[in-house]
Amino acid sequence: QVQLVESGGGLVQAGGSLRLSCAASGRTFSSYAMGWFRQAPGKEREFVAAISWSGGSTYYADSVKGRFTISRDNAKNTVYLQMNSLKPEDPAVYYCAAHRGLDSLSAYAFYDYWGQGTQVTVSS
16 A cells, blocks of 8 residues: 655746655655646646656656656655746646556556645746
């Protein structure tokens, strides 16, 4: 069992930056790939970024590539999402999730555990 708690959301101006954190409980954190997803009102949950259990491989949605960076610190049981150059289309509730395998990291249905989400708002 893995419990995930996101933090770091808030209100930021367009062009600004935020860093989201996701703290995981349990001693098996380093065996999970981790992902970030987001969901805006009235829209489907969408993939943002994912990282392999070792941190050696990262994956991004085209919409955030070059602006967002996912990283993890297995010693701290934490995964991060650094978001730069935030745009008016980025506001959503951002969720972190844990995935036992390495396949289909962009598909939310394959993730095993989810956090409660943190709100990101971007003002223009």
